[in-house]
Amino acid sequence: MTDTESRLDDSRYQAVSSRDARFDGEFFTAVKTTGIYCRPSCPAVTPKRENVRFYPSAAAAQGAGFRACRRCRPDTAPGSAEWNVRADLVGRAMRLIGDGVVDREGVAGLAHRLGYSSRQVNRQLTEELGAGPVALARAQRAHTARVLLQTTRMPITEIAFAAGFASVRQFNDTVRAVYARTPSELRGRPAAAHDDGRAPAGIPLRLAHRGPYAADEIFTFLQRRAIAGIEETTGEGGARRYRRTLRLPYGTGVAEVREPGPGQGAWLDCRLLLTDHRDLSTAVQRVRRLFDLDADPFAVAERLGADPRLRPLVDARPGLRSPGAADGEELAIRAVLGQQVSVAAAARLAATLVAAYGKPLPAPDGTLTHVFPDPGTLADAPLDELGMPRARRNALRTIAGALADGTVRLDPGVDRDAAEGALRALPGIGPWTAGYIRMRALGDPDVFLQGDAGVRHGLAAVGATPADAEEWRPWSSYAVHHLWNRVAPPVTAAL
Known part of the structure; x- marks a missing residue:
């Protein structure tokens, strides 16, 4: 071990000793004497330094023979914020693995999307994370299996395949290796049923985040942009529920997230209702991106708060997030609809689009009736219902066609500059x-919308200029949201 590595491990041990939740998901700590790995904030007695090993991923700890702690549940830790920032091969690969690409397309499919050979992808992931794409996907499947075992009444054999395992034997072996219990033991008591014997609708989840979370701002942001038919927000401020439909690889879904x-x-409390449980891990990742749950608010506040012009905004809204998107292709269509009109007008246009071209749900769920139209449908649609100028209808069909034929890709692992x-x-x-x-569909934390009207108003209000944005990198997207919130009501017309 080099001196640099030794000093890094010493600082990690300090984080473990202080149970610092800021580092949850950034690394994992394993104890040789117990054979258990934990998140840094685990409430258990701090182990002796000589007995501790540190791993950059849960998959690496599992590969070294350690099992997950039952107290801190390290598999539920928020993801590393590093994958949001990084645009290199490893960062892009981690976003795709989180979206379930390895389970659906294999390592070859992952490598093809990244534009590298399978050997290169495996080598770089193993060098940096201590585990290749197969092991990383295996860790994710194990987590999905645990969630289904403990929150649903599905038969265990069905859970094995819903979680992405190729066989029941592989499922049993993985669960025992990761959790040191059989699937039946991990399940314990089955999920509670209603009085009439029906299982509760959907899969209940707790989606972890690190640090403060400005919930009012993100729920208000989504509420103002809700599109009838695919989104709704119910309840009053402080007790709202945001609900939306999801277009997923194997089926459709409805996600409900409660304001904390x-x-x-x-x-954040979340409930997912899926037509195909194989979509669970993908749906979870898409909700996490929408609510920006893997962000590092401490790093953002440190950078932006260093500028005295932004410091009052940062102090006023600790944990302000930069909302992503549940569906990148949908967000691109919404962005075109939002050109040169207000948020309310854009939402009305989008609702008309959904009613005319959206795919109906198998059954309505309250006011949720459709999933957003797929690009292939819109590319050939007349769009006369929208009453838009011909140039904007052409722009809408053009971007839909580019998404449908792959000219433009907006999947989580795409090269952002190329997109x-x-x-x-x-x-x-x-x-x-x-x-x-780029900011929302691709989750880029470093986009400064210099020409945006709300940004211009916000800059004027704090006495800054567009040139000052260079000082706010790599968190320019968060600066944009602070500037938007500085103006009351927010000026931005983005849908």
């Missing part, structure tokens, strides 16, 4: 639209 109440822990370049090459897609899509 005072004193709630570092998580923005492809967007800007399309007629009717200017810098603002391409930048907004």
Whole structure:
């Protein structure tokens, strides 16, 4: 071990000794004498330094023979914020693995999406994370299996395949290796049923985040942009529920996320209703991206708060997030609909689009009736229902066609620069639209929308100029949201 590595491990041990939740998901700590790995904030007695080993991923700890702690549940820790920031092969691969690409397409499919050979992908992931794509996907499958075992009444054999395992034997072996219990033991008591014997609808989850979370701002942001038919927000401020439909690889889904109440822990309550349980891990990742749950608010506040012009905004809204998107292709269509109109007008246009071209749910769920239209449908649609100028209808069909034929890709692992370049090459897609899509659909934390009206108003209010945004990197997207919130009501027209 080099001196640098030794010093890094010493600092990690200090984080473990102080049970510092800021590092949950950034690394994992394993104890040789117990054979258990934990998150840094585990409430158990701090082990002796000589007995501790540190791993960059849960999969690496599992590969070394350690099993997950039953107290701190390290598999439920928020993801590393590093994967949101990084645009290199490892960062892109981790976003795709989280979206379930390895389970659906194998390592070869992952490598093809990244534009590298399978050998290169495996080598770089193993060098940096201590585990290759198969092991990383296996760790995710184990977590999915645990959630299904403990929150549903599905038969165990069905859970094995829903979690992505190729066989029941592989499922049993993995669960025993990761949790040191059989699937039956891990399940314990089955999920409670209603009085009439029916299982409760959906899968209940707690989606963890690190640090403070500005829930009011993100729920308000989503509420103002809700599209009838696919989204709704119910309840009053402080007790709202955001609900939306999801278009998923194997089927459709409905996600419900509750606004956290005072004193709630570092998580959001979520419930997922899926037509195919194989979509669970993908649905979870998409909700996490929408609510920006893997962000590092401490790093954002440190950088932005260093500027005296932004410091009052950062102090006023600790944990402000930069909302992502549950569906990148949907977000791109919404961005075009939002050009040159208000948020309310754009939402009305989008609701008309959904009613005319959206795919109906198997059964309505309250006011939720459809999933957003797929790009292939919109590429050939007349769009006369929208009453938009011909140029904007053409722009809408153009971007839908580019998404449908792969000219523009907006999956989690796409090269962000290449995607923005492809967007800007399309007629009717200017810098603002391409930048907004990059910020939300691709989850880029470092996009500054210089030409946005709300940003201009916010800059004027704090006495800053666009040139000052260089000081706010790599967290420019969060600066944009602080500037938008500085103006009351927010000026931005982005849908």
